[in-house]
Amino acid sequence: MKTIQKMYEHLNWANQRILEILQSIEEENQEVSRLFSHILFSEKVWITRLRGLESSELPIWSEVDIEFCAKLVMQNEESLTTFFTNLAHTDMDKIITYTNSKGIKFKNSVRDILIHVALHGQYHRGQINSRLRANGMEPVNIDFITFMR
Secondary structure: OHHHHHHHHHHHHHHHHHHHHHHHOOOOOHHHHHHHHHHHHHHHHHHHHHOOOOOOOOOOOOOOOHHHHHHHHHHHHHHHHHHHHHOOHHHHHOEEEEEOOOOOEEEEEHHHHHHHHHHHHHHHHHHHHHHHHHOOOOOOOOOHHHHHO
16 A cells, blocks of 8 residues: 555656646647646546546546646645545455446456556656657656655
């Protein structure tokens, strides 16, 4: 449990660092903003599923500006903090049943969902960094060990 909580502290830190760099760019890069909003919308979808609520109508990909992303960063962090505060150790293996955006039902444990969300976001933050570098910008250091330092 401590490891997963640390992964989410890192997730929130990394999202904040990406947000700050995107807010500092004069011209918004549509592709980068789309990837970042995808991370945030996906987090929201999974948080909704973990709460046992219907998520199939929530967007996963959507065109939004950086100000909207800033609101999602804050909302997701608050939601995840509340979720972890209320989560008991025995709940990690609880099976969650949900329907994806294509209408297909799945079942996964809370543990597997939490690990997926953390890894999914890190994958896409890497894509964002790759695109920043391709545009002549310095990538954001979001390495876990940097967070731990």
